[in-house]
């Protein structure tokens with residue numbers, strides 16, 4: 001693995017950093033407080049190429065590598081983790097899944113608009129009773145010859161109301177268990193498809209999370225991705241890459257909280273000196289910086305594995321497991337370093353602490369990452 005970033009990767013990182021600082025920072029507290037979806041910001045991210053970074057130029061994307069994607073995710077997440085989850089779902093779950101496994105017609109129909117940010121996508125696997133245990137799909141896609149009849153409920157769907165295209169996982173042949181599952185492309189305006197209420201969340205409040213209801217939704221057969229029964233493999237493959245994106249999101253939350261803490265510790269005085277002169281604060285900063293660097297290396301290793309077409313299920317899970325813990329630990333310490341000011345909204349770190357928690361839950365909880373890692377170790 002080459003530890004030196006290329007000029008192109010450095011340029012992507014700089015562009016993402018500039019965008020985040022100049023365009024996301026100013027309104028982030030208000031968007032969080034009012035659960036305001038960052039529509040304008042996402043549109044600009046699309047124009048700058050951040051919504052379809054790895055999509056090949058043939059389909060209107062940036063044709064970039066996963067390392068560049070990780071670098072951009074870190075920078076955007078340092079400032080606004082709501083924007084970065086919207087970006088992550090669109091890039092690594094929806095666009096990547098469609099480009100890898102969609103047919104030519106599906107790619108031409110959806111990818112250019114998704115990659116430009118003209119529309120965004122959602123990935124719909126979780127259900128009220130099937131989260132970690134994802135094979136237990138209750139949503140059904142009954143085979144009716146030329147179409148599927150989709151019935152059921154999905155839970156916790158990111159971009160739930162703002163998306164135009166939904167990749168919906170559903171069971172067609174229950175007797176085949178997970179091998180009977182399909183994934184269907186569902187357009188938002190399809191009759192029988194209803195978006196449920198928006199969740200009122202602890203963190204990433206700018207992103208919209210909804211349940212989705214499907215009642216006798218007719219989905220043409222040509223909207224199935226891959227062969228009959230490929231849906232669960234599709235979900236697992238897509239999530240293996242998605243976890244690298246969420247790891248980078250967690251890394252960004254941690255490094256954002258660290259940077260604010262470092263600055264604050266050199267400004268705030270207590271007992272006649274800057275608090276950075278107290279060894280207790282210095283040690284906190286040392287621990288934060290060390291774990292953040294380790295998390296970054298794991299993220300880059302997983303991204304590099306993916307770019308080199310090596311197996312990345314284990315390295316991606318390790319990156320997510322470690323980076324999400326780093327995000328949580330770092331954000332908690334960032335609040336501590338800020339003292340009482342850390343507890344109020346204007347200083348940003350309380351939001352980062354709230355945002356950090358979800359990185360240990362979605363795209364597979366930390367416990368599920370340990371299952372993935374240990375199975376890979378033992379196989």
Ligand code: CAA
Nearest residue numbers: 125131132133134135158233236237240313362363364368
């Ligand atoms: N690539 C390809 N196939 C894979 C795979 C991978 N990385 N991992 C597993 N599979 C296949 C297996 O080969 C197996 O297929 P065969 O039987 O045909 O060989 C099939 O999947 C089932 O595998 P398991 O027997 O290992 O299944 P399991 O029931 O024990 O569960 C699990 C495995 C890893 C726990 C899985 O259920 C899982 O990942 N759960 C977490 C779900 C999750 O991450 N949800 C995220 C939703 S999206 C989201 O959250 C987005 C967001 O927030 C922004």
Ligand code: FAD
Nearest residue numbers: 123124125126131132156157158209361362363364365367
């Ligand atoms: P459960 O599976 O019920 O788990 C509860 C607890 O039990 C967890 O601590 C878990 O780790 C533990 N546990 C479960 N099984 C085991 C086991 N075998 N061994 C050890 N511990 C175990 N899903 C989507 O499909 N698309 C999305 O866009 C999406 N976005 C989301 C956005 C937000 C804000 C949230 C909160 C969730 C989102 N999700 C999405 C769902 C998310 O992926 C699930 O919440 C997650 O996979 C966990 O599932 P669960 O909530 O059902 O928890």
